[in-house]
Amino acid sequence: MGERLGSRKALTWAGNNAVTLVFVAFTVFGFMASNLSVGWFLGELMGRLYRNAFLVISLIIPVVAGLGLNFGIVVGAMAGQIAVVAVRFLDIGGLGGLMLALLLAAPIAVLFGWLTGLLYNKTRGQEMIASLIVGFFANGIYQFLFLFVMGVIIKVPSTHPLIIPSAVGGEYGVGIRVTVDLGAADKGGLKYALDNIAKVPFLYAVIGIAALILVLQIVRFIRSKKTAGAQVNKMSTIFNMVLCLVVIAIAVYSKITRNSLSMVAKVPVVTVLLIIALCIFTEWILKTKLGQDFKAVGQSQKIAEVSGINVDKTRIIAVIISTVLAAWGQIITLQNIGTLNTYTAHSQVGMFAVASILVGGASTSKATVKQALIGTILFNAMFIMSPEIGQAVFGQALLGEYFRTFMVYGVIGFALGLYVWKANKATKLTIE
Amino acid sequence: MSEKLLEFKNISKSFYGNQVLKDVSMTVKKGEVHALIGENGAGKSTLMNILFGMSAIHETGGFEGSVMIEGKEIKIKSPHEAMDHGIGMVHQEFMLIPGFTVTENIKLNREITTDNAVSKVLGGRLKGLDYEKMNHDASKALNTLDMDIESYAQVAGLPVGHMQFIEIAREIDKDGIKILVFDEPTAVLADAEAENLLKAIRRLADKGIGIIFISHRLDEIVSVADTVTILRDGQHIATKPISETSAADIANMMIGRAVTIDREESADRQISDEVALKIENLHVNMPGERVKGVDLEVRKGEILGIGGLAGQGKLGIANGIMGIYPAKGKVTFNGKELPLNNAKQVLRNGVAFVSEDRKGIGLLLDEPIELNIAFTAMQVEDKFLKNFGIIKMQDTRAIKEHANKMIKDLDIRCTSSMQKAGSLSGGNQQKVCVARALTQEPQLLLVSEPTRGIDIGAKKLILDLLKQLNEEMGMTIVMTSSELAELRSICDRIAIVCDGTVAGILSPTDSDTKFGLMMSGVTEFEEGGNE
Numbered sequence: 001m002g003e004r005l006g007s008r009k010a011l012t013w014a015g016n017n018a019v020t021l022v023f024v025a026f027t028v029f030g031f032m033a034s035n036l037s038v039g040w041f042l043g044e045l046m047g048r049l050y051r052n053a054f055l056v057i058s059l060i061i062p063v064v065a066g067l068g069l070n071f072g073i074v075v076g077a078m079a080g081q082i083a084v085v086a087v088r089f090l091d092i093g094g095l096g097g098l099m100l101a102l103l104l105a106a107p108i109a110v111l112f113g114w115l116t117g118l119l120y121n122k123t124r125g126q127e128m129i130a131s132l133i134v135g136f137f138a139n140g141i142y143q144f145l146f147l148f149v150m151g152v153i154i155k156v157p158s159t160h161p162l163i164i165p166s167a168v169g170g171e172y173g174v175g176i177r178v179t180v181d182l183g184a185a186d187k188g189g190l191k192y193a194l195d196n197i198a199k200v201p202f203l204y205a206v207i208g209i210a211a212l213i214l215v216l217q218i219v220r221f222i223r224s225k226k227t228a229g230a231q232v233n234k235m236s237t238i239f240n241m242v243l244c245l246v247v248i249a250i251a252v253y254s255k256i257t258r259n260s261l262s263m264v265a266k267v268p269v270v271t272v273l274l275i276i277a278l279c280i281f282t283e284w285i286l287k288t289k290l291g292q293d294f295k296a297v298g299q300s301q302k303i304a305e306v307s308g309i310n311v312d313k314t315r316i317i318a319v320i321i322s323t324v325l326a327a328w329g330q331i332i333t334l335q336n337i338g339t340l341n342t343y344t345a346h347s348q349v350g351m352f353a354v355a356s357i358l359v360g361g362a363s364t365s366k367a368t369v370k371q372a373l374i375g376t377i378l379f380n381a382m383f384i385m386s387p388e389i390g391q392a393v394f395g396q397a398l399l400g401e402y403f404r405t406f407m408v409y410g411v412i413g414f415a416l417g418l419y420v421w422k423a424n425k426a427t428k429l430t431i432e
Numbered sequence: 433m434s435e436k437l438l439e440f441k442n443i444s445k446s447f448y449g450n451q452v453l454k455d456v457s458m459t460v461k462k463g464e465v466h467a468l469i470g471e472n473g474a475g476k477s478t479l480m481n482i483l484f485g486m487s488a489i490h491e492t493g494g495f496e497g498s499v500m501i502e503g504k505e506i507k508i509k510s511p512h513e514a515m516d517h518g519i520g521m522v523h524q525e526f527m528l529i530p531g532f533t534v535t536e537n538i539k540l541n542r543e544i545t546t547d548n549a550v551s552k553v554l555g556g557r558l559k560g561l562d563y564e565k566m567n568h569d570a571s572k573a574l575n576t577l578d579m580d581i582e583s584y585a586q587v588a589g590l591p592v593g594h595m596q597f598i599e600i601a602r603e604i605d606k607d608g609i610k611i612l613v614f615d616e617p618t619a620v621l622a623d624a625e626a627e628n629l630l631k632a633i634r635r636l637a638d639k640g641i642g643i644i645f646i647s648h649r650l651d652e653i654v655s656v657a658d659t660v661t662i663l664r665d666g667q668h669i670a671t672k673p674i675s676e677t678s679a680a681d682i683a684n685m686m687i688g689r690a691v692t693i694d695r696e697e698s699a700d701r702q703i704s705d706e707v708a709l710k711i712e713n714l715h716v717n718m719p720g721e722r723v724k725g726v727d728l729e730v731r732k733g734e735i736l737g738i739g740g741l742a743g744q745g746k747l748g749i750a751n752g753i754m755g756i757y758p759a760k761g762k763v764t765f766n767g768k769e770l771p772l773n774n775a776k777q778v779l780r781n782g783v784a785f786v787s788e789d790r791k792g793i794g795l796l797l798d799e800p801i802e803l804n805i806a807f808t809a810m811q812v813e814d815k816f817l818k819n820f821g822i823i824k825m826q827d828t829r830a831i832k833e834h835a836n837k838m839i840k841d842l843d844i845r846c847t848s849s850m851q852k853a854g855s856l857s858g859g860n861q862q863k864v865c866v867a868r869a870l871t872q873e874p875q876l877l878l879v880s881e882p883t884r885g886i887d888i889g890a891k892k893l894i895l896d897l898l899k900q901l902n903e904e905m906g907m908t909i910v911m912t913s914s915e916l917a918e919l920r921s922i923c924d925r926i927a928i929v930c931d932g933t934v935a936g937i938l939s940p941t942d943s944d945t946k947f948g949l950m951m952s953g954v955t956e957f958e959e960g961g962n963e
Contacts, residue, residue, distance in 0.1 A: 287560060287561065288551070288559060288561070289543055289545050289556065289561060290557040290558055292543060292561060293557070295529075295531070295532070296541070299531050300529055303527045303528070303529055303540070304540075306527055307527070307540045307541040308512050429757060429758050430717065431715060431717050431759060431760045
């Protein structure tokens with residue numbers, strides 16, 4: 001009996017984490033099928049993690065506040081791009097240029113976030129669809145701004161590196177170029193302006209972070225002895241501590257033997273610190289009065305309203321925070337990539353971020369920092385792995401590309417379907 | 433004890449010309465449990481909505497009369513203002529957030545916060561939460577109620593009885609709470625829990641809080657209240673100290689005799705002793721109208737009424753038999769067991785249903801009358817169809833002919849059989865529903881709330897129609913209604929449903945007191961001398 005209950009529990013757990021498990025299995029399979037070096041894979045994966053984590057984490061607060069998955073971070077990404085173009089246009093580079101871009105992006109993103117927040121309040125219950133459409137709609141305005149306003153209304157000489165020169169050889173150009181080179185940071189550009197401030201070898205960073213977590217876990221373990229009802233956490237704390245020790249051991253071993261792990265690219269310290277700061281910020285804000293209101297509104301708008309919480313305003317604040325974070329996240333991504341695809345860079349941001357957080361085990365009503373980070377790692381692992389598997393199994397990397405597209409939309413569809421199915425099951429009336 | 437805490441003075445209110453409160457006055461003293469009782473629609477909710485300044489009152493032109501707290505007239509414009517005046521409400525449906533702990537719910541939007549560096553710059557909403565103090569307050573409030581609930585437990589897993597107490601704890605945790613309104617607080621509670629609740633209410637009153645206690649359960653009122661005010665049809669009937677009255681007395685005043693019952697029996701009615709429909713231990717999970725084990729027999733050719741107060745489960749019976757809500761139990765019709773949770777089979781067995789939810793499941797509002805009339809018969813019995821082998825098509829001509837006959841027979845006032853059902857008046861819509869049921873040529877007709885939302889003239893027509901069907905065609909009818917008077921005017925027997933079961937079966941000529949007591953859950957009573 002107990003055994004059967006146990007196996008049923010395991011099945012339920014597997015069902016709840018189906019998406020995550022599929023991605024873990026896929027990554028493992030990828031390693032078996034292709035002969036990728038772990039070092040190369042990790043380097044690639046870490047690079048993508050630094051690049052995308054910010055954007056994925058920006059989705060958490062709207063989920064907590066009951067708005068669902070905010071595909072509308074596309075609008076935030078546009079705000080970031082507008083700021084980047086402005087900074088490039090004024091030809092301010094380096095760290096100063098990057099800071100200016102972050103500063104400029106904030107008010108634009110606040111405005112965009114406020115407007116989308118207003119829209120979500122009008123489309124209550126359909127926020128996710130509204131957020132998708134808002135992205136498409138904003139794209140139109142964005143193109144109008146960069147293809148028409150820049151050049152026709154604001155006159156820019158044809159010689160400006162950002163502008164498409166006039167076709168008829170006129171004095172002024174029309175529109176921002178399709179691809180804008182951001183230029184190297186040390187030569188007055190933006191590329192790696194953040195990443196290159198300080199870098200440490202990967203293994204040192206791993207040892208450092210693992211040691212930090214270990215210390216935190218020990219502190220927590222000692223504290224939990226004092227408070228009652230913490231028995232459940234004890235096991236996971238011990239597990240985490242052991243995990244940290246294992247990671248440190250592997251890192252030290254790799255350092256000594258100089259295996260492929262020691263070849264992983266260096267870690268951009270400031271970028272990682274920013275991501276950690278964002279994680280802490282997200283956790284912290286959810287513990288404030290505002291965070292409590294987010295949670296209350298997220299679970300029941302009606303009860304929150306009756307208790308005197310200003311529901312509409314709270315929801316708008318959640319959207320604004322998300323949009324600003326997305327704008328900054330996009331700037332961090334762009335400084336890492338080094339070129340801006342002016343008209344397409346933002347278009348997939350929403351889809352990929354949403355797919356990432358879903359892979360981490362989040363749903364439209366529940367999301368945590370942990371899920372965002374795990375999801376970003378697994379999702380990008382799939383991204384790196386797909387063409388390799390396509391090459392190894394079918395002799396065609398392109399097949400992997402198709403598979404990649406299939407997985408992105410498949411994950412979103414599956415996770416949304418699963419969520420509705422669960423919700424229906426929970427509200428279905430039965431007679432027992 | 434004699435200090436006046438809250439006073440309603442000559443309150444009148446009408447919605448769109450329909451007067452729902454007429455010159456009602458009521459006084460709640462300090463430390464008093466004041467029961468407010470009346471049938472559905474007597475005006476209790478409207479009175480409370482006025483007290484809480486609900487927007488439904490202001491948006492319909494306000495009210496006449498005045499509300500006074502501690503001798504001062506106040507104008508309450510929103511529930512929030514009511515809260516500021518020390519008026520609290522324990523809701524019938526719980527206003528609790530399931531994912532929050534007990535403490536978080538008690539302190540919802542009244543959290544105790546602590547300053548931090550960020551909040552000093554960016555404002556109060558970024559303050560941290562002081563769980564230690566909040567837990568302390570929550571435990572204190574729960575202790576006042578003598579409740580042993582862990583304040584850090586999540587609400588989602590708690591029993592229903594505890595939730596009610598958390599709601600109360602939230603109200604008494606508020607500063608300066610003076611008046612507490614309980615709206616049918618025991619409706620969802622088990623007996624033991626209800627008893628605890630009544631004790632807690634008494635304890636709160638002893639602390640000097642004025643309590644308005646709305647309930648249908650007379651025995652509770654007699655045991656806990658100091659004073660009782662009875663409303664009927666928006667009018668103040670009486671306010672009496674509980675010591676000077678009795679359950680029977682209250683029941684009598686609550687029901688009254690609003691309309692004279694004119695029953696005329698035609699001589700040649702045949703009600704056989706044969707049982708047409710036998711219901712055994714029926715359970716139905718209809719939210720808000722749960723049926724918890726009903727046994728009932730309907731004789732062939734009779735009109736059986738099912739009455740009772742809202743929320744007690746009378747509507748669940750017909751809905752359960754028809755398979756609209758999940759049901760279990762045994763239902764036998766003409767000696768044959770009906771499959772439950774299977775609407776089609778029940779319909780095929782010759783049972784027709786006129787639902788209380790006319791606009792929701794009774795009619796296809798955007799379709800013409802003729803299709804509405806033919807629809808069920810078409811779906812269930814393949815009537816009005818032309819069979820072309822692979823596909824079946826509507827026989828439009830047959831549908832029209834039949835509809836026109838029904839329109840004539842039932843006197844449905846419409847422009848033509850093509851008029852949209854949604855554009856008809858309530859009474860005519862109901863006739864279309866009856867016509868649809870009759871098209872099935874049923875042997876048993878279940879009718880729920882046939883006169884709900886219909887003007888008085890049309891009400892009589894509908895009732896006459898039912899009576900006519902019964903007398904002329906010998907159709908067995910089970911009629912469920914909230915209006916006792918109409919049940920008493922046409923039914924042969926009336927089953928009163930209370931708390932999901934049949935409390936008893938009365939004759940339409942029984943006294944008001946008997947009906948009132950049985951509806952309020954009092955089963956043992958001595959016959960008073962007022963007949």
